Amino acid sequence: xxxxxxxxxxxxxxxxxxxxxxxxxxxxxxxxxxxxxxxxxxxxxxxxxxxxxxxxxxxxxxxxxxxxxxxxxxxxxxxxxxxxxxxxxxxxxxxxxxxxxxxxxxxxxxxxxxxxxxxxxxxxxxxxxxxxxxxxxxxxxxxxxxxxxxxxxxxxxxxxxxxxxxxxxxxxxxxxxxxxxxxxxxxxxxxxxxxxxxxxxxxxxxxxxxxxxxxxxxxxxxxxxxxxxxxxxxxxxxxxxxxxxxxxxxxxxxxxxxxxxxxxxxxxxxxxxxxxxxxxxxxxxxxxxxxxxxxxxxxxxxxxxxxxxxxxxxxxxxxxxxxxxxxxxxxxxxxxxxxx
Ligand SMILES: Cc1cc2nc3c(=O)[nH]c(=O)nc-3n(C[C@H](O)[C@H](O)[C@H](O)COP(=O)(O)O)c2cc1C
Numbered sequence: 001x002x003x004x005x006x007x008x009x010x011x012x013x014x015x016x017x018x019x020x021x022x023x024x025x026x027x028x029x030x031x032x033x034x035x036x037x038x039x040x041x042x043x044x045x046x047x048x049x050x051x052x053x054x055x056x057x058x059x060x061x062x063x064x065x066x067x068x069x070x071x072x073x074x075x076x077x078x079x080x081x082x083x084x085x086x087x088x089x090x091x092x093x094x095x096x097x098x099x100x101x102x103x104x105x106x107x108x109x110x111x112x113x114x115x116x117x118x119x120x121x122x123x124x125x126x127x128x129x130x131x132x133x134x135x136x137x138x139x140x141x142x143x144x145x146x147x148x149x150x151x152x153x154x155x156x157x158x159x160x161x162x163x164x165x166x167x168x169x170x171x172x173x174x175x176x177x178x179x180x181x182x183x184x185x186x187x188x189x190x191x192x193x194x195x196x197x198x199x200x201x202x203x204x205x206x207x208x209x210x211x212x213x214x215x216x217x218x219x220x221x222x223x224x225x226x227x228x229x230x231x232x233x234x235x236x237x238x239x240x241x242x243x244x245x246x247x248x249x250x251x252x253x254x255x256x257x258x259x260x261x262x263x264x265x266x267x268x269x270x271x272x273x274x275x276x277x278x279x280x281x282x283x284x285x286x287x288x289x290x291x292x293x294x295x296x297x298x299x300x301x302x303x304x305x306x307x308x309x310x311x312x313x314x315x316x317x318x319x320x321x322x323x324x325x326x327x328x329x330x331x332x333x334x335x336x337x338x339x340x
Contacts, residue, residue: 046293046334047325051087055302056228056279057202058165059139062087062324063292063331064316067283067306068144068167068206069093069118073127075134078141081309085317088140090304091131093169094159095145095178096152098124102174102251108239113258113285114307115237117251120146120175128159135162142167142204148177150188150195157196166196170217171208171233173255180208180233186220193224204281206230209268215275222276230281230304231268235261258307261285266298273299273336287315289322296331297338 051060065088071077072092081089101121108115123130134141143160146169147153157166170189172179182188189205196203205221207214209232218229234255239248247253265284272280282300286292287308295303308315 045290045322047328048293048323048331048334049328050324051302051331056165056204056281058088058142058204058228060087060302061140062316062320063296063302064088064286064319065090065140065142065281065302065304066309066316067304068169070306070309072144073122073130075131078131079134079138081316082138082140084314085320086305087302087316088142090142090144090167091127092122093120093144093146093172094122094127094156095120095124096147096155098122098126102249104250105248106250106254108248108254110239110256110260112260113256114310115239115249115254115256116234117174117249117254119251120169120172120178124156125159131160132162135160135164139164144169144206145196146170146172146175146178147192148182150191153192154195154198157199157201161199163201165202165204165227166199167204167206167230168192168196169206169233171206173208173210173234173236174251174253180210180236183208183217184211186216189217189220190224193221193226197225202227204228204230206233206283208233209264209284210236214268214271218272218276218278222278226278228279228281228301229272229276230283231272232261232265232284235264257284259285259287262291266294269295269298269300270338273339287311289319292319292323293334296335299336299339301331301335
């Protein structure tokens with residue numbers, strides 16, 4: 001902290017002639033605030049207890065799950081992520097028909113995140129054989145499903161009688177007729193939730209941030225009988241290659257994920273906590289223990305992690321080392337504590 005202040009002081013004095021006194025003061029103050037924050041986090045970071053109760057009616061070994069679509073197409077990769085410290089896993093989204101997805105390029109790393117336009121590639125019903133052995137040994141595997149209508153959601157859900165829980169993908173921003181194409185309509189969100197709730201399993205509804213009022217969509221899922229809301233999926237986005245003079249993604253548009261979306265995810269979770277009474281699973285840009293705590297303070301009972309896994313396959317165990325302690329507090333003490 002002292003170093004920050006001394007550095008800030010001397011660097012600002014040398015700029016004194018060109019900056020006004022007021023600006024120098026503001027810069028010094030910001031340096032002081034940042035330095036104090038660093039010190040606060042290093043000394044006082046909250047430690048949590050491992051969860052002892054189900055979250056969204058699903059038993060989890062910790063507060064972190066692998067997000068849908070990340071290493072989630074085989075039982076082997078999903079069980080590897082459980083082995084590497086994920087408290088639960090969500091599968092790749094499975095739909096009513098096999099799908100190849102959009103033509104490439106469909107995954108571009110960009111500054112602060114990833115732009116993807118996978119377009120929900122999936123093996124459809126064949127996935128039931130693939131995932132069956134894992135469902136037999138773990139109760140922390142959530143099956144992500146999608147459809148274009150409530151009937152299609154029900155058709156896919158029926159293929160997984162041994163699922164511990166379903167996550168409804170009503171939020172992918174780059175698949176015609178699916179995801180956010182229908183998930184921005186509260187009536188359809190409610191009907192799809194009702195259609196899957198018939199199977200008497202926990203239903204998590206993953207909703208899109210690409211709406212004016214995310215609370216309206218969250219409440220629709222709640223009325224439909226959801227057990228938890230997951231927010232957020234990727235944010236519709238695009239980039240253009242100035243060299244090629246065309247969009248970089250084969251599909252032109254895609255979804256943005258990673259650190260770049262963290263602030264938007266925090267805002268979405270905060271809004272949902274105000275609007276709904278269901279547990280919220282925060283998702284979007286989480287990569288550190290401090291990010292997990294911040295999501296919880298906004299209102300999340302647990303988090304899902306996606307893009308950060310590509311950077312660090314051990315992200316779950318690394319976060320656990322920083323987040324948990326035998327003398328930690330129950331997460332319930334901080335969930336939503338940032339609200340008035
Ligand atoms: C390559 C890729 C594929 C994805 N596939 C799915 C998917 O099949 N179903 C889904 O609901 N979300 C999918 N997502 C969205 C993630 O589950 C997550 O909501 C999003 O990436 C934000 O979290 P993150 O910033 O931690 O990655 C995918 C994301 C990426 C990057």
